[in-house]
Amino acid sequence: MTKYILHRIFWLIVVLLVVSFITFSLMHLVPGGPWDKEKTLAPQVVEALNKKYGLDKPFFVQFGNYLVNLLHGDLGVSYSRQDRSVTSILLTGLPKTATLGAIAFFLAIIIGIPFGMAAALKQNSAIDYISVLFSTIFASIPGFVLGILLIIIFSVTLHWLPTGGWGGIRQIIMPAFALATLPAAFIARITRASTLEVIRQDYIRTAQAMGLQQRVILVRHILRNSLIPVVTVAGPELAFLISGSFIIENLFSIPGIGRLFVNGVFARDYGLIMGSILFYAFAVASINLVVDLLYAVIDPRIRFD
Amino acid sequence: MITDTVRPHRSLWGDAFIRLRRNRLAVTGGVIILLIALTTIIYPFFSRYDFASQDLNAILQSPSMKHFLGTDELGRDVFTRLIYGARTSLSVGIFTQLIVLGIGLPLGAISGAAGGRADNLIMRFVDVIYAFPDLLLIILLRAILGGSIYMIFLAIGLVSWVNVARLVRGQTLALKQRDFVTAARVFGGFGSYITTRHLLPNSLGPVIVAVTFNIPRAIFAEAALAYIGIGVKPPTPSWGAMIRDGNNVIFAAPHLVLFPAIAIGILMLSFTFLGDGLRDALDPRLRR
Amino acid sequence: MSDKPLLEVRNLSTYFYTQDGIVKAVDGVSYAVDRGETIALVGESGCGKTVSALSILRLIPEPPGKIASGEILFDGIDILTLPKDRMLDIRGDRIAMIFQEPLTALNPVLTIGLQITEALERHRNMHGAVALEEAIRLLKIVGIPQPDQRVKDYPHQFSGGMRQRAMIALAISCEPELIIADEPTTVVDVTIQAQLLELIRGITEKLNTALILITHNLGIVARYAHRVYVMYAGHIIEHGSSQDIYHHPCHPYTRGLLASVPRLDEPRKTRLQPIEGQPPDLIQLPPGCAFGPRCPHVIDACRQAVPPMTEVSPGHYAACRLAVPDRKQS
Numbered sequence: 017m018t019k020y021i022l023h024r025i026f027w028l029i030v031v032l033l034v035v036s037f038i039t040f041s042l043m044h045l046v047p048g049g050p051w052d053k054e055k056t057l058a059p060q061v062v063e064a065l066n067k068k069y070g071l072d073k074p075f076f077v078q079f080g081n082y083l084v085n086l087l088h089g090d091l092g093v094s095y096s097r098q099d100r101s102v103t104s105i106l107l108t109g110l111p112k113t114a115t116l117g118a119i120a121f122f123l124a125i126i127i128g129i130p131f132g133m134a135a136a137l138k139q140n141s142a143i144d145y146i147s148v149l150f151s152t153i154f155a156s157i158p159g160f161v162l163g164i165l166l167i168i169i170f171s172v173t174l175h176w177l178p179t180g181g182w183g184g185i186r187q188i189i190m191p192a193f194a195l196a197t198l199p200a201a202f203i204a205r206i207t208r209a210s211t212l213e214v215i216r217q218d219y220i221r222t223a224q225a226m227g228l229q230q231r232v233i234l235v236r237h238i239l240r241n242s243l244i245p246v247v248t249v250a251g252p253e254l255a256f257l258i259s260g261s262f263i264i265e266n267l268f269s270i271p272g273i274g275r276l277f278v279n280g281v282f283a284r285d286y287g288l289i290m291g292s293i294l295f296y297a298f299a300v301a302s303i304n305l306v307v308d309l310l311y312a313v314i315d316p317r318i319r320f321d
Numbered sequence: 322m323i324t325d326t327v328r329p330h331r332s333l334w335g336d337a338f339i340r341l342r343r344n345r346l347a348v349t350g351g352v353i354i355l356l357i358a359l360t361t362i363i364y365p366f367f368s369r370y371d372f373a374s375q376d377l378n379a380i381l382q383s384p385s386m387k388h389f390l391g392t393d394e395l396g397r398d399v400f401t402r403l404i405y406g407a408r409t410s411l412s413v414g415i416f417t418q419l420i421v422l423g424i425g426l427p428l429g430a431i432s433g434a435a436g437g438r439a440d441n442l443i444m445r446f447v448d449v450i451y452a453f454p455d456l457l458l459i460i461l462l463r464a465i466l467g468g469s470i471y472m473i474f475l476a477i478g479l480v481s482w483v484n485v486a487r488l489v490r491g492q493t494l495a496l497k498q499r500d501f502v503t504a505a506r507v508f509g510g511f512g513s514y515i516t517t518r519h520l521l522p523n524s525l526g527p528v529i530v531a532v533t534f535n536i537p538r539a540i541f542a543e544a545a546l547a548y549i550g551i552g553v554k555p556p557t558p559s560w561g562a563m564i565r566d567g568n569n570v571i572f573a574a575p576h577l578v579l580f581p582a583i584a585i586g587i588l589m590l591s592f593t594f595l596g597d598g599l600r601d602a603l604d605p606r607l608r609r
Numbered sequence: 610m611s612d613k614p615l616l617e618v619r620n621l622s623t624y625f626y627t628q629d630g631i632v633k634a635v636d637g638v639s640y641a642v643d644r645g646e647t648i649a650l651v652g653e654s655g656c657g658k659t660v661s662a663l664s665i666l667r668l669i670p671e672p673p674g675k676i677a678s679g680e681i682l683f684d685g686i687d688i689l690t691l692p693k694d695r696m697l698d699i700r701g702d703r704i705a706m707i708f709q710e711p712l713t714a715l716n717p718v719l720t721i722g723l724q725i726t727e728a729l730e731r732h733r734n735m736h737g738a739v740a741l742e743e744a745i746r747l748l749k750i751v752g753i754p755q756p757d758q759r760v761k762d763y764p765h766q767f768s769g770g771m772r773q774r775a776m777i778a779l780a781i782s783c784e785p786e787l788i789i790a791d792e793p794t795t796v797v798d799v800t801i802q803a804q805l806l807e808l809i810r811g812i813t814e815k816l817n818t819a820l821i822l823i824t825h826n827l828g829i830v831a832r833y834a835h836r837v838y839v840m841y842a843g844h845i846i847e848h849g850s851s852q853d854i855y856h857h858p859c860h861p862y863t864r865g866l867l868a869s870v871p872r873l874d875e876p877r878k879t880r881l882q883p884i885e886g887q888p889p890d891l892i893q894l895p896p897g898c899a900f901g902p903r904c905p906h907v908i909d910a911c912r913q914a915v916p917p918m919t920e921v922s923p924g925h926y927a928a929c930r931l932a933v934p935d936r937k938q939s
Contacts, residue, residue, distance in 0.1 A: 060678055157586045161589075168578065296453075
């Protein structure tokens with residue numbers, strides 16, 4: 017078991033290394049250096065700037081330095097806002113992105129799992145059809161489109177909620193819902209499918225043959241088995257949530273990491289871009305790791321492999 | 322005397338097509354897609370407006386008889402721009418899949434069929450790409466490759482092939498164990514022959530479904546890129562760009578944002594319904 | 610034997626309503642078991658034996674299945690008419706079932722101990738440490754070594770034979786009056802088969818439990834069952850004591866079954882004699898005898914109406930117009 021954990025952590029590090037290498041290389045392939053913005057600078061100035069940021073050194077040396085700094089938690093300096101380190105910039109954005117992601121995830125689970133289960137248990141009833149229809153629809157429409165619709169309805173037409181910004185429930189409710197619906201729909205679908213499968217299993221029949229009441233069977237036998245595939249999906253969904261959040265952040269003008277990233281792309285701020293991508297990759301990979309561990313807790317068959 | 326009752330035999334594809342036809346949502350999706358596609362082709366011959374023609378006397382108008390869906394902040398006809406935007410979205414959606422198949426199919430098949438080190442190597446590579454949040458990688462690639470529409474195809478395609486590769490690999494692995502492959506080997510079939518003649522055709526069903534589901538994601542990626550501002554270079558219209566521009570005047574003219582958003586939603590929804598229908602139709606477990 | 614049978618299935622019909630038609634899985638089937646008696650339900654796959662057993666416990670999934678008609682008298686009461694919660698009381702407690710495939714019949718995410726103790730909690734009001742002790746005792750009875758440790762294990766950690774023993778432990782946990790064993794030995798190999806059957810026999814004799822043994826394996830039937838019912842296509846086509854069935858089979862199907870089993874005392878070169886033809890489609894059954902199309906002795910009367918059950922000798926019945934006891938040599 018511990019071997020498994022160590023193995024996964026090792027892979028996490030390897031993946032992050034490769035990700036940073038690829039990102040680093042890609043950044044250097046972008047046509048036009050970091051100073052190519054609006055005003056053209058005199059060659060000596062460019063040269064001096066390059067020297068200052070170590071951009072004149074050979075590629076691998078640069079990468080090596082970057083990695084070393086990384087281990088100290090230093091993601092480098094922002095090129096567009098030269099007085100601040102990437103780490104500090106990202107840290108201002110992190111709480112907003114994390115809060116938004118967490119709330120959206122929570123909503124997705126609270127809505128998705130009960131709907132999915134209810135649909136499976138009462139197959140072919142009204143709640144089943146509605147649940148299936150809604151989950152199909154909402155699983156296909158991106159949160160971005162939904163967000164726009166929400167803004168148009170609740171901000172522009174009804175004037176109930178602000179179009180964006182950050183500060184309290186009024187600001188966070190629309191982006192959280194926009195972000196949550198797609199994962200919620202997905203989770204509902206998976207939960208329904210998995211519960212349907214579980215109900216058909218022989219061991220449910222055995223439990224019934226032993227005269228256990230439906231409620232006991234539901235909680236002890238059905239629930240735990242149904243949730244196994246859901247946990248598998250929940251991880252990537254959460255990861256998707258975090259990475260897809262940047263579009264929603266842009267739409268609702270939320271000063272999170274997503275916005276910083278997009279601004280960085282425009283400003284050719286290499287440091288910021290790399291830092292954001294690494295942050296996202298790290299978040300995704302560690303969430304997947306946690307999910308894998310959770311999976312082992314829930315399903316004893318995995319534990320003893 | 323032995324009497325047998327045998328049910329009529331139908332091929333997998335014939336059976337699947339019949340089942341697909343019965344699925345109303347899938348059919349609706351397919352019809353919508355066809356309608357949109359046809360419109361993008363035919364409309365340019367009949368339209369009064371070009372997507373770039375500005376009429377600064379008639380800006381920000383609501384839908385009317387003259388302008389079916391109104392005009393934008395430069396007086397351009399929204400409906401026309403919407404149709405041309407559809408062309409962009411559809412071409413991105415579909416042509417990206419060529420790249421996806423071109424990379425994903427062979428890599429997945431090789432990985433599954435060859436096994437061993439090749440498999441390991443390819444799969445590790447896939448894992449790394451999977452670890453990337455795909456939209457971010459697409460943005461990065463786009464920044465490198467530039468803004469022509471072909472580069473957008475490439476940027477999206479280079480990121481989206483991974484799930485097809487995984488799928489094909491899984492299929493190949495499963496099929497490798499099956500008896501008909503062993504039989505083919507016994508009869509003298511060798512690696513690449515078996516792969517192309519036996520393994521690939523059998524994986525075709527799930528691959529078709531995966532590609533159909535990939536298309537809306539590609540459409541969304543293109544719209545997202547355009548919304549951020551690094552999509553297809555203007556003046557080629559794109560729904561994402563229309564939303565970006567319209568956002569500035571959202572209170573005055575919400576229709577500028579509403580219509581492209583709804584368009585994206587409908588197109589993605591149609592492909593998803595179609596994909597769902599295909600998946601159910603091709604599912605061997607549901608066969609009679 | 611005692612006056613009234615413990616279980617009496619009367620004219621049971623269980624149908625499944627599908628898109629292709631109505632599958633008459635069980636059609637007018639009757640059998641009975643006395644207290645402490647072991648009967649065997651024998652037949653090919655798909656003949657309806659499992660469905661009839663599931664009907665007794667009312668475990669037929671309601672769409673698409675339905676118990677269309679008949680009565681099932683358990684200790685004198687028609688349990689088909691009982692309200693659902695009374696039925697739940699009977700299941701596991703007075704009638705228990707051993708399923709064919711223990712790997713899928715046991716919940717993979719719960720320990721064996723938990724699955725047994727929850728039955729004990731439900732029916733015998735045992736909780737906590739008391740229930741655990743009892744579960745360990747049950748595992749010991751069925752011959753699982755180190756029961757105090759294995760009680761905390763999960764199903765996938767047991768071997769096939771051990772899993773089946775665990776299922777038996779579960780079935781006897783509440784000391785039922787009737788056990789239905791559905792192909793209990795099909796998934797294990799021959800040596801384990803014998804052990805399991807001896808175990809079951811020992812338990813049923815000690816506790817005076819009635820047993821319905823469902824199987825397609827004629828070999829075990831003779832040794833363990835008092836009476837045998839042979840099923841074909843949802844009907845009982847012959848029944849009697851196992852002596853009668855083995856030594857004097859009447860129905861051509863029964864004879865065909867017995868003839869097709871390879872025997873150790875025949876020369877090796879003797880060819881196996883299969884029964885010609887295929888089992889019938891239960892949606893499109895012929896109007897007459899279901900076995901007609903495959904029967905070597907079929908006559909016109911057989912094709913027109915289902916043959917009635919006739920008593921060939923005391924206690925021995927066959928549903929065949931040509932029912933003639935077959936006197937085997939010695």
